[in-house]
Amino acid sequence: QVQLVESGxxxxxxxxxxxxxxxxxxxxxxxxxxxxFRQAPGKEREFVAAIRWSGGNTFYADSVxxxxxxxxxxxxxxxxxxxxxxxxxxxxxxxxxxxxxxSYYKTSTYNYWGQxxxxxxxx
Numbered sequence: 001q002v003q004l005v006e007s008g009x010x011x012x013x014x015x016x017x018x019x020x021x022x023x024x025x026x027x028x029x030x031x032x033x034x035x036x037f038r039q040a041p042g043k044e045r046e047f048v049a050a051i052r053w054s055g056g057n058t059f060y061a062d063s064v065x066x067x068x069x070x071x072x073x074x075x076x077x078x079x080x081x082x083x084x085x086x087x088x089x090x091x092x093x094x095x096x097x098x099x100x101x102x103s104y105y106k107t108s109t110y111n112y113w114g115q116x117x118x119x120x121x122x123x
Contacts, residue, residue, distance in 0.1 A: 002026035002112040004096050009117030012086055016121070020081040022096030022114055030054065031098040034079040035110055036070060038092035038119075045095070049081060050104040059104050064090075086121045093118050 008020040022034065035050040049070040050059045058070050069082040079096060093116040102109030 002031075002098055004098060004112055004114035006094065006096050006114040006117040009094060009119045011120045011122065014086060014088055014121055014123050016086050017082070017084045018086065018119060020083070020094055020096075020117060020119075022079045022081075024077045024079075024098060026112075029100075030074070032100045033098075033104055034070075034072060035097045035099065035104060036079075036081045036094060037097060037107060038090075038094045039116075040092040043092075045107050047105040047107075048094070051079060061105075083119070086119075088121045088123045091119060091121050 003025045005023050006020060008018060010018060012018055030053045033050050033052050036048040037045050038048050039045040047061050048064055049068055051070045051072050067085045072079045095116045096114045097110035098112045099110045
């Protein structure tokens, strides 16, 4: 089993920044990839960003490229999502997830999920 705990969400004005953290525990073998997803009310969960645990290759949704940065600290088993220039349309519950293989942008790929953290961007 793997436990993922997100933190860092909150309320911010448009143009502001937040940094989300996702701390993992449980399995001793490192995941192949960690992903960030978000889900707004009435919408499907969508891919935001992902990072390979080994090597650090990163992937982003077009809607967040240039504004969001995903990173990881292997020693702390923690993944971060730095979100800059936030927009009201970024408002959603943000989830981190871990996978040991598969497509980085598909929710079905990921084996474990955190409980989510709310991000609200006011205009």
